[in-house]
Amino acid sequence: MRQSSASVVLGLAWFAVQVAAAGTPVLVPRASTTITPITVTGNAFYQGSERFYIRGVDYQPGGGTGVESDPIANASSCERDIPYFTKLGINTIRVYAVDNSVNHDTCMNALAAAGIYLILDTDTSKYSLNRNDPAQSYNSVYLQSVFATIDEFANYPNTLAFLSGNEVINNASNTNCAPYVKAVTRDMKQYIGSRGYRSIPVGYSAADVAQNQQLMAEYMNCGTNDQRSDFYAINDYSWCDPSSFTTSGWDTLVQNYTGYGIPLFMSEYGCITNTRTFQEVSALYNTEMTGVFSGGLVYEYSQEGNGYGLVTISGDTVTPNSDFTYLQSAYAAQANPTGNGGASSTSAASTCPTQSSEWDVANDDLPAIPAAAEKYMTTGAGTGPGLNGPGSQEAGNAETESTGTASAGSGTVTETATSSSKKSDGVRIPAFDFQAFSVVVAVLFSMAGGMALL
Ligand SMILES: *[C@@H]1O[C@H](CO)[C@@H](O)[C@H](O)[C@H]1NC(C)=O
Ligand SMILES: *[C@@H]1O[C@H](CO)[C@@H](O)[C@H](O)[C@H]1NC(C)=O
Ligand SMILES: *[C@@H]1O[C@H](CO)[C@@H](O)[C@H](O)[C@H]1NC(C)=O
Numbered sequence: 001m002r003q004s005s006a007s008v009v010l011g012l013a014w015f016a017v018q019v020a021a022a023g024t025p026v027l028v029p030r031a032s033t034t035i036t037p038i039t040v041t042g043n044a045f046y047q048g049s050e051r052f053y054i055r056g057v058d059y060q061p062g063g064g065t066g067v068e069s070d071p072i073a074n075a076s077s078c079e080r081d082i083p084y085f086t087k088l089g090i091n092t093i094r095v096y097a098v099d100n101s102v103n104h105d106t107c108m109n110a111l112a113a114a115g116i117y118l119i120l121d122t123d124t125s126k127y128s129l130n131r132n133d134p135a136q137s138y139n140s141v142y143l144q145s146v147f148a149t150i151d152e153f154a155n156y157p158n159t160l161a162f163l164s165g166n167e168v169i170n171n172a173s174n175t176n177c178a179p180y181v182k183a184v185t186r187d188m189k190q191y192i193g194s195r196g197y198r199s200i201p202v203g204y205s206a207a208d209v210a211q212n213q214q215l216m217a218e219y220m221n222c223g224t225n226d227q228r229s230d231f232y233a234i235n236d237y238s239w240c241d242p243s244s245f246t247t248s249g250w251d252t253l254v255q256n257y258t259g260y261g262i263p264l265f266m267s268e269y270g271c272i273t274n275t276r277t278f279q280e281v282s283a284l285y286n287t288e289m290t291g292v293f294s295g296g297l298v299y300e301y302s303q304e305g306n307g308y309g310l311v312t313i314s315g316d317t318v319t320p321n322s323d324f325t326y327l328q329s330a331y332a333a334q335a336n337p338t339g340n341g342g343a344s345s346t347s348a349a350s351t352c353p354t355q356s357s358e359w360d361v362a363n364d365d366l367p368a369i370p371a372a373a374e375k376y377m378t379t380g381a382g383t384g385p386g387l388n389g390p391g392s393q394e395a396g397n398a399e400t401e402s403t404g405t406a407s408a409g410s411g412t413v414t415e416t417a418t419s420s421s422k423k424s425d426g427v428r429i430p431a432f433d434f435q436a437f438s439v440v441v442a443v444l445f446s447m448a449g450g451m452a453l454l
Contacts, residue, residue: 035112037157040201040230044343045160045263045294051340053285054160054265054295055331056092056119057085061313063304068125068387070099072118076316078107081301082114084311084318089331092160094119094267094297100149100384108156117160119267119297121205122149122188126391129168134180136396140372145392146184147191147376148384154197161231162200163267164188167207175212176360178219183366183402185220186227187373194377201230205267208236214256215353221262222352223364232260233267235299239280240271250283257292261348266296272308276323281330291342298327367402 036047045052061077062069072078072095085093093116098104111118123129127145130137146164153159164185168177181204188202204220206213213234220229239248257264266284270276283289284296303309303321310324353359376382 035115035117035158037198038117038160038201039199040263042343042345042347043261043263043292043294044340045201045231051336051343052091052294053290053336053341054092054119054297055285056090056094056117056295056297057088057310058096058268058297058300059093059302060096060300061302061304063302063306068097070097070102070387071095072104072107072111073099073102075106075110078110080313080316080318082110082116084301084320084324085111085116086114088310088324088328091115092117092119092297093301094121094163096121096166097124097387098149098152099386100145100152101386104152104156108153108158112156112158117158118153118156119161119163120149120153120159121163121166122146123163123165124387126387126389126393127385128393129165129177129180129184130393131168131170131174131177133393133396134168134177135367136401137393138180138183138367138370138402139392139396139400140370141395141400142392143184143187143370143373144376144381145385145389146188147373147381150188150191150197150200151195151381152384154192154195154200159200162188162202163205163233164202164229166205166267167235168204169209169212169216170207171209172211172358174360175215175358178216178359178361179366181216182220182227182229183369183406185229186366187369189230190226190369191377191381195380199230201263203229203231203233203262205233205235208234208238211358215359217257217260217264218350218353219359219361221260221350223349225349227366228349229262231263231265231294233265235268236266237269237271239269239283240273241275241277241279243279245283245288248280250280250289254289254292259348260292261344261346261350263294264292265294268299269296270298270300270308270323275326277326278323278330281327282334285334285336287337287342290337291344365405368404368406370400370402372400 038052039046045054059071061071093111095118098120108118124145127142128137129142150162165181168181169175185202185204192200192202206216217232220232222228236253239250245251269280270278284293298310300308301310303312310321310327312319312321352364353361355362
């Protein structure tokens with residue numbers, strides 16, 4: 001299993017020797033230059049002219065518990081794990097938090113050499129929206145961290161996409177966060193454009209909340225192009241083996257999202273009610289779903305407190321669990337569809353949802369970017385605060401917060417009106433607790449599964 005990374009190293013060494021022998025300066029090229037950046041057309045991802053399906057796993061050894069650690073800043077841990085990614089046959093990992101103050105060349109190049117792309121959450125637990133006070137937490141201190149993460153990763157060709165938030169809305173009761181999530185997404189897209197980076201797709205990863213997951217999808221894809229997301233991602237644990245396309249409800253899911261104008265994928269899937277044999281892989285990469293979905297990411301690579309791990313890690317030792325082998329077989333058995341898999345080449349905007357008991361958003365206006373963050377569009381964000389900075393959720397004040405709205409269709413993020421900045425002193429609960437939420441989801445589905453059996 002370690003052979004694949006060894007052969008990459010040998011290949012590079014061979015190249016260096018050839019260049020040296022030719023008498024030219026030894027300049028070993030970055031291995032990553034051979035991987036083709038992913039683009040979006042219509043409702044699908046493309047690798048050059050070929051449709052690209054995400055076949056991946058979520059990757060955050062150590063999880064979100066205690067002190068976050070960056071799994072792709074550490075050469076020894078990514079070298080330990082990449083051979084297992086290769087064995088699984090995946091092409092993408094999702095990482096939930098990185099340290100934007102350190103360099104990632106080693107792991108990103110090693111991933112690229114293995115043909116693996118990165119989908120990266122730009123939030124960390126300290127630098128994220130606070131779902132209990134989104135207005136205060138949408139501030140320039142937060143955006144500086146997000147933009148610094150973009151700076152660190154934008155030049156790697158295997159950076160597939162950025163996630164502007166994960167499960168900020170996690171309940172029927174907090175859709176009032178939606179304009180802030182959409183504003184952050186807009187600001188990230190604008191930053192990528194202003195800084196002259198390639199068009200790295202930006203989108204949001206939504207919790208499986210029946211009342212609002214699809215309303216949020218419509219909201220993130222409505223309005224002007226500068227405000228629309230590049231894709232939408234859902235976390236979904238409704239297929240619990242043994243199951244089927246119809247039993248799981250994935251048939252309805254496909255129906256519900258048919259016609260959705262931007263790429264859609266599962267940013268987390270893999271219910272653990274019973275042994276996971278990953279029967280859903282045969283549906284996800286089959287034409288019954290590929291007209292709407294572009295694959296997904298299994299939650300998650302390493303065994304953590306909530307019991308979703310495909311492997312158990314102890315120091316430098318990785319031990320695959322039984323579902324690792326099932327996933328490996330499932331991926332190997334299900335090829336992608338030929339041709340474009342039923343993708344649409346046009347990208348229709350959705351209609352913005354109207355305010356209702358399930359959608360607590362009054363109109364289509366978004367908060368303007370805070371003036372203190374707008375300057376980063378021209379100056380760049382500078383050094384990131386890393387994982388251990390003072391944090392941003394309580395950094396909102398008259399200088400750092402947004403003080404106006406940017407009307408839908410304005411095509412601009414400049415502040416258009418001034419209102420007094422409010423500062424509340426409520427309890428702060430980080431929006432970043434994907435693991436806790438996944439446990440809740442798992443418990444709910446275990447209960448649902450148990451009830452279905454009765
Ligand atoms: C890097 O990962 C290895 C596991 O391979 C671990 O032992 C080590 O503590 C990590 N280093 C840092 C700085 O996190
Ligand atoms: C969801 O919101 C309701 C109120 O609308 C609240 O009673 C409940 O505790 C919330 N659940 C979670 C998990 O936050
Ligand atoms: C599909 O949409 C219907 C009607 O809005 C809704 O009741 C149902 O929960 C949705 N199903 C899925 C799987 O999204």
